[in-house]
Amino acid sequence: MSWQPEIDELAYRKQLAAQLGGPDKVKRHKDAGKLTVRERIDAIADAGSFREVGALTGSGQYDSNGRLVGLTPANLVMGRAKVDGRPVVLVGDDFTVRGGANDGAVGEKLIHAEKMAHDLRLPMVRLVDGTGGGGSVRNIENKGYTNIPTMKVWQHVVENMSLVPVVSLALGSVAGMGAARVAASHYSVMVKGTAQLFNAGPPVVARIGQVLEKNELGGSQIHTRNGVVDDEVASEEEAFARARRFLSYLPGSVHELPPRVEPTDDPARRDEWLLSAIPRDSRSVYKVRPIVETLVDQGSFFEMGRHWGRAIVTGLARVDGWPVAVVASDPYHYGGGWDGPTAEKFIRFVDLAEAFHLPVINMVDIAGFQIGLEAEKAGTMRYGVRALAAVYQATTPWCSVILRRAYGVAAAGHQHMGRFNFRYAWPSGNWGSLPIEGGLEVAYKAEIEGADDPVQKRAEIEQRVRSLTSPFRSAEAFVVEDIIDPRDTRSLLCEFANLAAPLREPGVRKFGIRP
Incomplete structure (x- = not known):
């Protein structure tokens, strides 16, 4: 009278599902250097934490x-899982079954997963390997008709971008909707x-006459340079590590605040080399990443979109x-x-900070x-104006440190001028509507051209104007609030x-984030 036969069938069905696309296709998949979806x-979830949803679907x-x-x-x-002890929704494509195309109720499972992340306010982690719901040509014969593209899941994808952290890892060949799912993320690899x-x-x-290999057409060397994808890594294991690290800086949803870790770095640390980090010659370049890494907590800088x-x-x-x-x-x-x-x-990053309450x-x-x-x-001006709008829409706390130049409309967006900012x-800072080098010929054209020695006159004017560009002159007029010793920057940033x-403040921001 027990239900043991049904329990046995349940175990049998799960056993069949665990075989994925079958031994031959699994072998071909692994021979290509890829892990299976399970x-x-x-590899990415905490041991024993994955609770599958829809295991019998097929x-x-x-x-x-x-x-x-x-x-x-x-x-x-x-299903649901934990990553470094924090709950997430985890979704993985199985390329061994129809190359990840829309077979076996994938569309409904995608929608269910996105709804689950939204309603439980959990981060979404996508392991993408295939078209991921777009359907295959074989479906036409199987169904006897064709579908108008609808992307029923997309409403939920867009909503989640403004609610929970979304990470997508491209782990194989992804096309169509699979590619769109990768791009519709806060962080992608x-x-x-x-x-x-x-x-x-x-x-x-x-x-269309372009005969190309897969990597020639859509490899990481293309999409991490055009901004479709943030970063490239050498292995799947490295991709999982980067996903875990990205999530560690963010709250579970916009209804929470980003978690603090116990500080281990001295907030009063002063690094002497910062005193000479910026060259005196304004035409000389310098490496900014070591400056960033020195000023923040040691080892904590996680670059995105290099x-x-x-x-x-x-x-x-x-x-x-x-x-x-x-x-x-x-x-x-x-x-x-x-x-x-x-x-x-810049827009995408400021929107990320605003959505998840990260000071900038x-x-x-x-x-x-x-x-x-x-x-x-x-x-360029259109894109630049959109960047200025992102700054002026942002409400998150903001601190600007002017290292050297601040010129033109682009520099005018270094902070929101209508609210308080740090x-x-x-001392290496210099600023203005445009660099002196580019403005002298316009502002003093008649004086220079009318001189007996135009070259000498231009040099005299430049020397005269430059004498007024000291940042200390600006500080006298309260154009800039504070000029600081570069070695004191870290303690001020900690403050x-x-x-x-x-x-x-936790909560949904007044505008949505766009991929």
Whole structure:
């Protein structure tokens, strides 16, 4: 009279599902250097923490007596798990079943997973390997009709971007909707060499006359340089480690605050080399990453998007244990001049900080927007104005440190001028509407051209004007609040982080974040 037969069938069905696409396809998958979906889940989740949802989903094969004789499992495995002790929703594509295409109720499982993350207010981690719900051509014959693309899951994807941290790892060839799921993330990673991302893959692209291998068409060397994907790594294990580290800086949802860790670095630490970190020659470049790494808690800087929008460096860090978002100008790329991709990178990062209540530290050395014909054709000003809007929409606490230059409209967005911000300048700081070098010929054109020696006259005027550009002159007029010894910067940033912490307020922001 017991229900043991049904329990036995339950175990049998789970056993069939655990075989994934079958031994041959699993072997082919692993021979390509990739882990199976269940191995991936075991690798990223805390041991024993994964609680699967929808384990029985798939297409059953039955004999004439209605007995189950085989099962093609759904090629999406999902459920709840813990990552470093914190609950998440974990979703993984199974490429061994129909290459991750829409078979076995994948679409409904995707929707269920996104709803689960939304309603439980849990971070979403996607292990993407396939088209991930877009369907395959074989479905046309199986169904006898074609579908109009609807992306029913997308409402939930967009809502989650403004509610919970979303991480996507591209672990194989992802196309169509799978590619869109990777891009619709707060942080995304590709495995170099084994992961590719396409609007459409090589067979489709060949029809327009472009015969390309997978990595040529959509490898990480393309998408981590154009901003579709944030970072590339050498292995799946490294991708899992980066996902765990990214999540460690963020709250579980916007309804919580980012967690502090016990500080281990002296907030009063002074590094002598900072005194000479900025060259006296304004034409000389310097490396900004060592400056960032020195000022934040040691070992805490987690850079994001290193290979695109390269006029700025962006990343998460801790200051006296508090999570913060760090933006730093990089003079190694076009002298720190902003182009469209840099502005897009800045917007996306500031929106991330605003959504998840991270105070912003902005380390400024901005020569302005890029100039010249190509910059004008590229619509740089439009992207730049959107970046300014992101600053003026942000309400999170903000601290600017002017390391060197602050010129033009681009520099005008180094902080929101309508509210209180912390702001410090190093003695190397210089600023203005435009650099003196570019403005003398315009402002003093008649005087220079009318001189007996125009070259000498220009030099005299430049010397006269430069004598007025000392940051101390600006400090006298309270144009800049404080000029500081660079070695004192860390203690001031620690003060900022501790004063900002009580000001952070959980909740949904007044505007949504966009991928």
